[in-house]
Amino acid sequence: MTIGRDIFDTDGRAALPPHCVAWAPRANAAPRMTTDASVHRGGKRSLRIEAAGDSPTFGQWRITTGQLPRSTHIRVVVFAQGRGVDVIDEAVTVQLAWLDEKGEDAAKQWYGRVRWQHVPCAGVEGDWRRYECVVERPAGATRLRIDLGLHARRGCVWFDDLTVTPADTPSARPVMIAAAGMACPHIEPLEAADFWVQQVDGLDAAADLVVLPEYCPGAPVYQHPDRLEQVAATVPGPATDRLAAVAARRRCHIVYNLIERDGGALFNTSVLLDRAGHIIGRYRKVHLAIFESWAGITARDALPVFDTDFGRIGMAICWDNQFPETFASLARHGAEVAALSTAAHVWPQRSTVRARGNAQGIQDAHRQGP
Numbered sequence: 001m002t003i004g005r006d007i008f009d010t011d012g013r014a015a016l017p018p019h020c021v022a023w024a025p026r027a028n029a030a031p032r033m034t035t036d037a038s039v040h041r042g043g044k045r046s047l048r049i050e051a052a053g054d055s056p057t058f059g060q061w062r063i064t065t066g067q068l069p070r071s072t073h074i075r076v077v078v079f080a081q082g083r084g085v086d087v088i089d090e091a092v093t094v095q096l097a098w099l100d101e102k103g104e105d106a107a108k109q110w111y112g113r114v115r116w117q118h119v120p121c122a123g124v125e126g127d128w129r130r131y132e133c134v135v136e137r138p139a140g141a142t143r144l145r146i147d148l149g150l151h152a153r154r155g156c157v158w159f160d161d162l163t164v165t166p167a168d169t170p171s172a173r174p175v176m177i178a179a180a181g182m183a184c185p186h187i188e189p190l191e192a193a194d195f196w197v198q199q200v201d202g203l204d205a206a207a208d209l210v211v212l213p214e215y216c217p218g219a220p221v222y223q224h225p226d227r228l229e230q231v232a233a234t235v236p237g238p239a240t241d242r243l244a245a246v247a248a249r250r251r252c253h254i255v256y257n258l259i260e261r262d263g264g265a266l267f268n269t270s271v272l273l274d275r276a277g278h279i280i281g282r283y284r285k286v287h288l289a290i291f292e293s294w295a296g297i298t299a300r301d302a303l304p305v306f307d308t309d310f311g312r313i314g315m316a317i318c319w320d321n322q323f324p325e326t327f328a329s330l331a332r333h334g335a336e337v338a339a340l341s342t343a344a345h346v347w348p349q350r351s352t353v354r355a356r357g358n359a360q361g362i363q364d365a366h367r368q369g370p
Helices: 189-201 225-231 238-250 290-295 318-322 324-332 348-358
Strands: 020-023 032-036 046-050 057-064 073-083 092-099 121-125 128-136 143-152 156-167 177-179 209-211 253-262 265-273 279-284 305-308 311-317 337-341 361-365
Touching: 046 057, 046 143, 073 092, 073 143, 092 128, 143 156, 177 361, 189 238, 189 253, 209 337, 209 361, 225 253, 225 290, 238 253, 238 265, 253 337, 265 311, 265 337, 279 305, 279 311, 311 318, 311 324, 318 337, 318 348, 324 348, 348 361
Parallel strands: 177 209, 209 253, 311 337, 337 361
Antiparallel strands: 020 057, 032 046, 046 156, 057 143, 073 128, 073 156, 092 143, 121 128, 253 265, 265 279, 305 311
């Protein structure tokens, strides 16, 4: 059902219906929230949130559906356009809250302490970003509240074309993931690549995804900062070519971590190879450990996600796991699985917390054995 007809397809001067309300946690932190007839996708107006500009503000348009369709799964789609927002992926939020017949939280027994769900950005259509997901309705939930928010110091966002419709029950997608728990004894990049080729070839079962540890060439930065030039390799290059061959031979995806040389810069990089041996993803570590900065590794500022034939995945590297926003950002972009390559396997419970908090699978590979 298109629950927004009386919101978006109505003359811009008309009052909003009672099931669409502006909300902010505190009056002195509330943004300006209005309808806007000058910006819209196809109707007559949109819902606008504009940051106040003096200090960070947070507010939401909260839209509550009527009785939900009788289906176990629901598809939610809404479009948003931002202008002047520093980091739109962090500032703009689309969240879901399930309500029972009394209008109370119906998901507390279903999602534990996490009583809302993020709707990720699923694509871009012109100037508009499409937020979309299919979610399972909890037992007892009869209505759904969609919270369209902005948390920013500057800029504004417009929301339009909200739809909530029945969805087919998603089919099961069994995925076999293999993860390494060992260190490579070789430092030279091609010798290290050959070592990991042998490990992948030695798998006794077919895998959809193989996750290898941080520093696949066996010279961790914190042990051998003087050997960075010796272990660094280009991407693509001879080392990734050898992993590409085994990925194609074993018909699996591989996450391979190495010190990447790009011009005069060095990066701690994870590469994603597909079943044909093509490089379909590259992630350069965002959160460097201090000794990596001392050694001259360059940090990056993006957490990309990549589509595979079994789902959307993201990658993270070791110290990234110290920061909750790493996996929250991947989840907001639709990552169902996060491949974590790490050197030390000292905080396995942290990965569990990240996975539970973001409703995603996290598979870590490390250098320290089972």
